[in-house]
Amino acid sequence: MNAREHTLADFVRIAATLPGARLPWLVRARMTALERFAQSGLPSMRDEDWKYTSIAAIEKHAFLARPRQDGRESAPAALVALVDELSLNKGTGHLLVFVDGRHAPALSAPGLLPAGTTLASIADALERAPEALESYLANEDRQTVFGALNTAFMADGAYLHLARGTVVDEPIHLLFIATQAGAAGAAISPRNLIVAEEGAQATVIEHYAGADGAVYFTNAVTQIFAAPNAQIEHYKLQQEALQAFHVAGIHALQAKDSRLTSHSIALGAALARNDITTAFAAPGCEATLNGLYLVCGRQHVDNHTRIDHLEANGSSHEFYRGVLDGHSRAVFNGKVIVYPGAQKTKAYQANHNLLLSRDAEIDTKPQLEIYADDVKCTHGATIGQIDENQLFYLRARGVEEAMARGLLVHAFAHDVIERIRVTSLRTRLEQILFTRLPQGSRIRELA
């Protein structure tokens, strides 16, 4: 059985257990998506968008979807402790936990949400009020083949709906944990849906973490729909197990004067691919895409972003940085398209990379396509090593070499971290950064 047949057989096996199996529109959407996959198969390196990223290893592992297991009311103590360790806003904020791809109510703490907010598991939402989700979930706009597979297999995830004018002050933390027992060999397909009606505001943290040593495949999709004047701040923290595979799409559709801020932090997984896209469907939109990837060993991380400036007076700012050590490899492809009529567009894009090893490799490709004539767009990419002048300057002040290197890497990465507005997340990332730096504990003492 080849990889394609394997996936199709897996779908036949699991289809009846997927949420919404009785909803004709959803069944249709799943089938359409599956057909798309059946026709194209998974991408190969001959595809322009996958030129530097081979997914052969994902195919080889032949991951299987897991049917829903009911009746788990209480969570084992170790899992409770893990959630406690990973949660960001202890006691405050809103936490939704998913274990091996399924909502775990016993571990979640949604807290008190302002009126007009719906925060639920998508599987539950499909049971209770599926009509609200139809137009969004069936939307295959800008999805990759992996996105289509997610539509076919999506089992759970978070559904956040913000009624007009609703403002959620505290961040909403969506924590996806992969356990050794439950995730090994599994293909996990989380789907998150964020719908912000006019003027609504919220901050969402999408967080993936996996048990060390577990080999599994997360294939996630998050859709964001921002109505006029809505503001969504989205953070993604990817700390998958180092042997795991992670492919994710985050796709936003923005209405007039809406604002999207996206931060994508990639630390884990053997192979990680992110596709982050947003489309300005009306004038006056703003998007900020920030990203940081820290990889080492034989990790491979691929970030593809795309901003469609379809209408006038939009502005986008993109700022991605990467630190690569060992034999790691990274890919950055940032596409900004300014369509005819999208006048007065402002677009800024930068991708900076720091290579700490001779064996690390980065392929970076900023891409601007401009079809309007009254725009201001800049882009740039750099690849560099530790600056020898800076290193010598620090050493000449008595800072030993390892620590001087640590300081410089910290400074480089911190430029992205300091843009994070959620204090608890920023602090968490700083701690993670210190553990990864030479002499990190001493650098922390100084800070």
Add this chain to the structure above:
Amino acid sequence: MNLVKEATMLEIRKLQASVEMKPILRGLDLSVKAGEVHAIMGPNGSGKSTLAQVLAGRDTFQVTGGEVLYQGRDLLPLAPEERAREGIFLAFQYPVEIPGVSNVYLLKAALNNVRKHRGQPELDAMEFLALIKQKMKQMDMSEDLLYRAVNEGFSGGEKKRNEILQMAMLEPKLAILDETDSGLDIDALQVVSKGINALRSPDRAMILVTHYQRLLDYVVPDFVHVLAHGIIVRSGGPELALELEERGYGWLEQAAAPSSLSPLRSTGAP
């Protein structure tokens, strides 16, 4: 006990150094004792900055011959940070901008490293801030420079003051000031000179590398050496600097050209 030898801070013998196979220093001799201030002058390309960088341990220069003794010990095997902790300080000609590393962070790291090495206790945050603020006041520096990234966006004058501030904090035994006067207006030059003079002491030696006489009006050296084509071609007292100001370097330079059969060699400090 040899008292003279003990007081010798730096002894450079027949030092040769190259960059990318190109010889820059071609057998340089220099002896500096504690308490002395030596000025090294010379035209562009004579090797002044190379000498400063080699003493600080910059590895882009290869030492191909000769020796350097610092307080009687072989200096050359030491890493730059070890030299700094042993009391050598280089004030950079072009202080490096380090985005993301705050000035106060660097100063604290540097000072605590040096103090630890000297067996002194590390300063706590309060003591450190009190000390640094006092020194900044002396250097006529605005306190907000403390919390900015190292040298980033500093004016030329602020960068040079920052170098002298670091020197004042670290209290080196041997300070090497590489073209500290370049790019300074007259007011800044006076502040910087005052900072340098305040650090003159019987147990500290200084080497001022400079192209112009100007700095030496404010920081009067004990000895002046002229470097040309990688060797010291003339040594004298402060009056030599004045003579250079008047006559230029040409008359000394010719004599030291590498093609010359019998280069004029210095006989050391008078």
